[in-house]
Amino acid sequence: MNEKLKINFWRLAILVVGVGAWEWLTGIKAVSKIPGLYFIDPFFISRPSKIVERFFYLNSDKVRLTLWQMLLSTVESTFIGFFVGVSTGFVAGLVLGRNDRLARIFEPYIIAFNSLPRIALVPLVTMIFGFGLLAKVVLAWMIVFFIVFFNTFQGARSVDPDLIHSARFLGAREGQIMRTVIIPSALAWTFASLTPSISFALIGVVIGEFIGGESGGGIGYLIISSLGTLNSADMMVSLIVLAITGIVMALGIKQVEMRLLRWRPEYQPKG
């Protein structure tokens, strides 16, 4: 058996044993005579069979908003927040990164705002932007903006002056230097921040959905309403769906990043 197969075998084995133990342990009674007293109570952590059942139920037309619709709402807000955050963060980072005076002026405000835990702003953002899509997007944006801003800022400042000089000797004018030296150098840093950004955008959106209520929708809303009905199966469904979504989005962005940074030594094909 080759190494890769071995690793995948063990991964699968852990999954099967884990899920099997979960199903089995939550099915046996601790004291056989007393009803409802389980060895491990499925009330809190549910059971795999129940979760699968609820998964299909939540996707059926018996519910007002299907799981699929909730997921779409979450993904949509995440991507909007991500794109707005990346583009505004990039522009701000580039402008402040290339302008010492502006950077010095804005420095205390940026540090102050960035030191504030974003969660503390959730009620205020909800108050201003309401309970819908906008509040979720704004929350994701606030997180992504700073990640991208700091990276681009650093990238724009660390442009090798000798690259700028060599462009100048080749006849470049200011605009051409910006386009062919500064932006590509800074973008390398920006791209490296895309993968963490998408993950943090998802966090922002889910937090927004916790507060946003039904009009905001989304997986975060499903989690919070499951808490209201003490339904651990629905909560588990949401968490699993959320985990898969997070992985898929991060891997997708990683692919984009590798494509955009294919000139970097660490992304060169080996051998």
Added chain:
Amino acid sequence: MSRLRIQIGDLSKTFREGGREVPAVSRVSLDILDKEFVALVGPSGCGKSTILNMIGGLIAPSDGQVLIDGSAVRDVPRQVGYVFQKDTVFPWRTVTRNIALGLEYRGVAGPEQERRVAEAIRLAGLSGFEEAFPATLSGGMRQRVALMRTLIVEPEILLMDEPFGALDTHTKLGLHAELLALWEAKHQTVVFVTHDLSEAITLADRIVVLTRRPGKIKLIHEVKLPRPRDVIKLRETDEYAQEYSQIWRVLGEEFAPPEGGSAPLPAPPPGLARAKPALEQGGSADTGHAV
């Protein structure tokens, strides 16, 4: 005799760093003729790069001046090409796109650009690597890209700062032959900085020996080896050996430790690093206090 191309008059440079003054270049005067190949040699940190940067208009002199074709250098002069000591090939551009840079900046596009870039790639022996990114090239190949990228815009004056400093001897010799062949064809005026004496003798018409920091001119030596030169055979000739020992007698003193003291301290790395404000955070993909 050819006309004067570069006039360096009483050129001095003192760097000021946090109240400390570092004299780097002291009263250097030198006239360089059109089509001449001049080498600057001297120990590390003696101000060679600083002199070249003043000729190229990257650093303003503290005193004295540089005239190119009779007018004082202020900004980067149009007719000058510069090959840096450091690797300055753009890592995000392929070989082709790197070599095309100068043409792109000058608005030379389309088939004309393609033709000239293809020609340059052939001359540099980089065929087959047109679409390669610099990260996949060897140091010698990257230096060839840097050289061709500079030559493609046909500068009349070429400033080269230890362009082959980081390469092994054999690669170096190959590039010397290529550089001489290219130079025989176009006869640019070249100022070539090196601390490798054999490199200077192989390439140059005149060798300027500088003292330890602050760099002053110690000797100007005319190399009387005939051209065109064969970079390999040249080294076996008596004339070469003679040139070498003549210059080394003077240059060697600069490498010896100063009297009554130890060897000179290594110079701090040059560069135009700006002060970093607190906004800068370490590492890439820093998420700060994200949530």
